[in-house]
Amino acid sequence: xxxxxxxxxxxxxxxxxxxxxxxxxxxxxxxxxxxxxxxxxxxxxxxxxxxxxxxxxxxxxxxxxxxxxxxxxxxxxxxxxxxxxxxxxxxxxxxxxxxxxxxxxxxxxxxxxxxxxxxxxxxxxxxxxxxxxxxxxxxxxxxxxxxxxxxxxxxxxxxxxxxxxxxxxxxxxxxxxxxxxxxxxxxxxxxxxxxxxxxxxxxxxxxxxxxxxxxxxxxxxxxxxxxxxxxxxxxxxxxxxxxxxxxxxxxxxxxxxxxxxxxxxxxxxxxxxxxxxxxxxxxxxxxxxxxxxxxxxxxxxxxxxxxxxxxxxxxxxxxxxxxxxxxxxxxxxxxxxxxxxxxxxxxxxxxxxxxxxxxxxxxxxxxxxxxxxxxxxxxxxxxxxxxxxxxxxxxxxxxxxxxxxxxxxxxxxxxxxxxxxxxxxxxxxxxxxxxxxxxxxxxxxxxxxxxxxxxxxxxxxxxxxxxxxxxxxxxxxxxxxxxxxxxxxxxxxxxxxxxxxxxxxxxxxxxxxxxxxxxxxxxxxxxxxxxxxxxxxxxxxxxxxxxxxxxxxxxxxxxxxxxxxxxxxxxxxxxxxxxxxxxxxxxxxxxxxxxxxxxxxxxxxxx
RNA sequence: CGGAGUGUAGCUCAGCCUGGUAGAGCACUGCGUUCGGGACGCAGGGGUCGCAGGUUCGAAUCCUGUCACUCCGACCA
Numbered sequence: 247x248x249x250x251x252x253x254x255x256x257x258x259x260x261x262x263x264x265x266x267x268x269x270x271x272x273x274x275x276x277x278x279x280x281x282x283x284x285x286x287x288x289x290x291x292x293x294x295x296x297x298x299x300x301x302x303x304x305x306x307x308x309x310x311x312x313x314x315x316x317x318x319x320x321x322x323x324x325x326x327x328x329x330x331x332x333x334x335x336x337x338x339x340x341x342x343x344x345x346x347x348x349x350x351x352x353x354x355x356x357x358x359x360x361x362x363x364x365x366x367x368x369x370x371x372x373x374x375x376x377x378x379x380x381x382x383x384x385x386x387x388x389x390x391x392x393x394x395x396x397x398x399x400x401x402x403x404x405x406x407x408x409x410x411x412x413x414x415x416x417x418x419x420x421x422x423x424x425x426x427x428x429x430x431x432x433x434x435x436x437x438x439x440x441x442x443x444x445x446x447x448x449x450x451x452x453x454x455x456x457x458x459x460x461x462x463x464x465x466x467x468x469x470x471x472x473x474x475x476x477x478x479x480x481x482x483x484x485x486x487x488x489x490x491x492x493x494x495x496x497x498x499x500x501x502x503x504x505x506x507x508x509x510x511x512x513x514x515x516x517x518x519x520x521x522x523x524x525x526x527x528x529x530x531x532x533x534x535x536x537x538x539x540x541x542x543x544x545x546x547x548x549x550x551x552x553x554x555x556x557x558x559x560x561x562x563x564x565x566x567x568x569x570x571x572x573x574x575x576x577x578x579x580x581x582x583x584x585x586x587x588x589x590x591x592x593x594x595x596x597x598x599x600x601x602x603x604x605x606x607x608x609x610x611x612x613x614x615x616x617x618x619x620x621x622x623x624x625x626x627x628x629x630x631x632x633x634x635x636x637x638x639x640x641x642x643x644x645x646x647x648x649x650x651x652x653x654x655x656x657x658x659x660x661x662x663x664x665x666x667x668x669x670x671x672x673x674x675x676x677x678x679x680x681x682x683x684x685x686x687x688x689x690x691x692x693x694x695x696x697x698x699x700x701x702x703x704x705x706x707x708x709x710x711x712x713x714x715x716x717x718x719x720x721x722x723x724x725x726x727x728x729x730x731x732x733x734x735x736x737x738x739x740x741x742x743x744x745x746x747x748x749x750x751x752x753x754x755x756x757x758x759x760x761x762x763x764x765x766x767x768x769x770x771x772x773x774x775x776x777x778x779x780x781x782x783x784x785x786x787x788x789x790x791x792x793x794x795x796x797x798x799x800x801x802x803x804x805x806x807x808x809x810x811x812x813x814x815x816x817x818x819x820x821x822x823x824x825x826x827x828x829x830x831x832x833x834x835x836x837x838x839x840x841x842x843x844x845x846x847x848x849x850x851x852x853x
Numbered sequence: 854c855g856g857a858g859u860g861u862a863g864c865u866c867a868g869c870c871u872g873g874u875a876g877a878g879c880a881c882u883g884c885g886u887u888c889g890g891g892a893c894g895c896a897g898g899g900g901u902c903g904c905a906g907g908u909u910c911g912a913a914u915c916c917u918g919u920c921a922c923u924c925c926g927a928c929c930a
Binding site: 286287288289292296314557574580601604614615762799804805825 | 864890892921
């Protein structure tokens with residue numbers, strides 16, 4: 247369906263709806279009639295769409311793919327994007343931040359100055375202008391904002407200051423996927439605060455924590471704030487905000503009995519309470535001719551996976567050029583946590599050893615390597631806390647085709663260095679002692695950092711304090727993935743008929759579906775009147791005035807995710823009744839014509 | 854970066870093995886019927902079969918190259 251946007255203007259709508267959602271996101275607009283809008287829906291999603299939100303957004307005509315990980319936001323999808331953006335903007339403003347707009351294209355000099363020109367890999371899109379000057383398309387804006395602030399902020403009297411923008415970013419992801427959830431170009435709100443003290447940074451960090459919580463609550467999403475690793479951006483304190491959805495890319499460990507929640511990258515795996523049982527078995531060599539993986543060895547020997555110790559060979563290349571080799575020991579049923587392991591001084595930074603390095607140090611191919619009888623001078627052995635508590639375990643024999651069983655620390659090999667290097671699993675005790683952990687999938691939609699002085703120092707962003715002394719500023723940075731939120735919201739809200747969005751961000755709050763708009767004068771009149779009434783009441787309503795069969799209109803309005811539907815039919819009108827159905831409702835209900843505006847207002851304000 | 858796969862109409866796909874005038878469904882245009890859950894009939898418009906070479910009388914089809922896209926992997930030995 248293709249219709250031109252006509253030049254008609256909507257009647258001015260000044261009436262504000264008294265509602266906690268606020269009125270500022272009301273958009274002045276053309277009459278919202280489907281016959282004059284522009285959208286098209288598909289019965290089938292493109293074959294390469296992977297996740298539900300991506301399929302739904304393409305089918306509903308929210309977005310069109312322009313290239314891998316790059317999308318056009320069509321008018322319908324843009325309405326959703328803008329609603330999200332506006333809620334974010336309102337709350338940021340309310341929290342005292344000031345909006346500005348920085349360039350998407352940034353000069354290489356700033357990135358060279360901060361050191362990230364070298365640090366960033368191919369993810370950073372670089373190019374040259376006609377004068378052969380180097381530029382990047384910003385994946386983030388720490389450098390630019392720091393440059394802005396260092397130029398103009400000279401005195402402690404000007405601090406603190408918090409500046410933010412809503413801007414397109416570009417990250418040249420290895421594998422863009424999941425539609426707008428992991429696109430290369432995406433819309434992000436990024437804010438940066440500058441302070442004269444760490445204490446003030448912490449105050450603002452708390453302010454943002456609360457602001458973010460308010461934003462995601464207003465958006466109508468199920469979310470959780472979780473303690474996070476600070477990753478490559480660097481800094482100290484950090485929280486991620488995750489929308490909870492099975493298709494999420496991150497694992498979140500949380501305690502159902504308390505507030506504890508952490509990205510699995512960070513969640514601490516406590517040492518087992520039980521002390522190590524005394525050795526009961528003699529160490530012996532067992533033949534495992536074809537069993538190289540832990541699960542195969544366990545099955546072959548008929549023992550639990552948790553009785554096996556797996557050894558992961560890593561190599562650490564220090565800046566000075568020295569390299570060291572280490573074995574990381576994990577229980578068979580546990581997974582290595584690279585972030586935690588990467589923080590161990592002895593092996594930081596590490597990478598996985600190559601096959602030849604493994605043979606050189608252990609005299610054995612991968613699959614049968616183990617910690618027994620290795621030269622501790624040359625091979626560091628670091629065991630996870632859970633491994634340190636094991637006795638009579640099975641591990642590789644450093645001889646192809648064999649494992650050792652009945653192995654015990656102290657007797658068969660020296661005690662290892664012990665560290666927390668595994669991912670927590672469901673059922674592990676919560677670090678706060680409030681019960682067992684559970685694990686959920688989440689989509690990261692917000693991230694707040696205490697950056698401290700990393701960039702301020704690199705870019706010499708300084709001010710004069712009360713004593714006229716020059717000091718480096720403290721920085722915080724706060725991001726929200728605006729376009730990703732749209733995908734995440736749809737991951738959280740959909741059914742086999744299409745998208746289900748919270749009213750706060752749905753493309754329209756209410757749709758009117760008249761039965762026979764082009765046949766029945768009574769229906770047309772009632773529909774037009776109700777449309778005008780709802781508009782006047784400040785409700786974001788769309789009238790489906792296409793000359794389509796009812797099934798088509800119902801299906802489209804459901805697919806594009808409109809939360810409330812009113813059907814106007816001749817049958818009901820004779821009784822003074824209209825039919826109402828919520829997007830998630832099983833059955834429609836009849837409501838008196840006179841009450842419908844009030845009922846809808848009530849439903850929208852209660853949301 | 855390694856492996857696998859796919860490129861044919863806006864979308865979903867067939868045709869390719871075995872070379873011979875480019876197809877179906879959905880979508881789109883017109884007419885008619887239909888009209889409370891993605892209707893039906895008739896008539897249409899739309900594709901240099903990813904691109905470039907090659908083989909051949911003749912290539913969507915076979916060969917070579919290239920580009921794009923997708924999936925899996927790039928850590929758990």
